[in-house]
Amino acid sequence: MSTKTIAIPPSFILGAAASAWQTEGWTDKREGQDSWPDLWYKNDRHVWHDGYGPAVATNFYQRFREDVQLMKQAGLTHYRTSINWSRFLTDYENGVVDERYAAYYDELFDEMQRHGIVPMICLEHYELPGYLLETYGGWASKKVVELYLLYVEKVFARFHHKVTRWFTFNEPIVVQTRVYLDALRWPYEQNTGTWMQWNHHKNLATAKVVKLFREKGYQGTVGCILNPEVTYPRSRAPHDVLAAERYDLFYNRVFLDPMVKGHYPPELFRLLEKHQVAWDYSEEELAIIRDNTVDELGINLYYPHRVKAPSRAWHTETPFHPTYYYEPFELPGRKMNKSRGWEILPEIIYDMAMRLKNDYGNIPWFVAESGMGIENEGQFRNAAGTIEDDYRIDFIAAHLYQTLRAREAGANCQGYMLWAFTDNVSPMNAFKNRYGLIEIDLQNNRDRRPKKSAGWFRKLRDERQLTL
């Protein structure tokens, strides 16, 4: 069997990601400091796999020192997590900082610095305070944009000397798509206008954060973590190609274009108007978006998205849903991660890299999440108790290879981050699909155990080359 080797440049990020709400647990959480996932969990616990959720998560809040040691052992250069807005403040209207929670971040950042691990911090990973959802309808309200800025101002003031890479959101499209387009998550309301309003206000909030950061003269960068899905049409026939273009417009370009190019695609305005989707924006807001584009992007890439032209039976006109223009398509014989039901196609990274190079001015970016969630990983445990996750090693190697190959072809890709560092709870699936380099043993006090992939990752870091 022939092998190929590719170099990993010295400055290239080899990291892993997580978020506050998926790891920390509720220790020291005060009455009323619920985030959207916390409220969802409290109101609808039975939909969360085996009843696990954010209440304990991995208990990172109490065990972060142990985890930072493990990050060092696994050779991470960078670690991405979020600050939980719903817990960073005790009063969202007046921006009162919860000193106890802020002190935990001080300690976490210091500990990471001691171990040479660079923090990359997201300001919202679905952690919209429940109070703001219930009082103002969340991101549907311009008041929430204002209160988010107040929160971010407090975060920057407190941590700008410890953190220099900031991200306004993780996957800003996800919550409103699941809640207001598809009505699949709490509070299960269909309203396409609300969906677009959330999109717009998150674009506006991002631009305002960029502006604030620059005006204050802080050192570093502000970006956003997006999850554009590489969308392939079933065939080159015009109606299938159009379906892919429309999918791309509604789910990818709705964030990529304003954040990187400074404006929405005119076609998006046209289609929203055609379908009478009501949303509110002003010329002044569009000007803020135009003048304050992001410094970099993190891109989460898990699987390819395949579409075909919609059949009559599939799409409905009222209320408007983008499925009016497309229908999912399953490629026969595709390679699958059966646990998660996602197709595996490492080339999505190369294709996305070329898109960002050719259509988005070769903006600096990195793979912010790539990973493989596997059910019942215990079956792969060896006699010494270690999970032998060779499938994960193969997955990372194939995806990292595409990242490095794209870089060699001129893409401005700065790194690769695995989802996730440890197993953690994810929306609804909780601990069902395990993603970590490090196992969280739910039967034994959530003890941490490096999987085989953690040792492999370390070697990658030491050797600075990937062999396939």
Ligand code: BG6
């Ligand atoms: C990403 C999210 O899209 O997918 C994470 O940023 C999430 O928060 C991850 O945990 C995995 O999702 P799931 O549903 O497969 O567990």
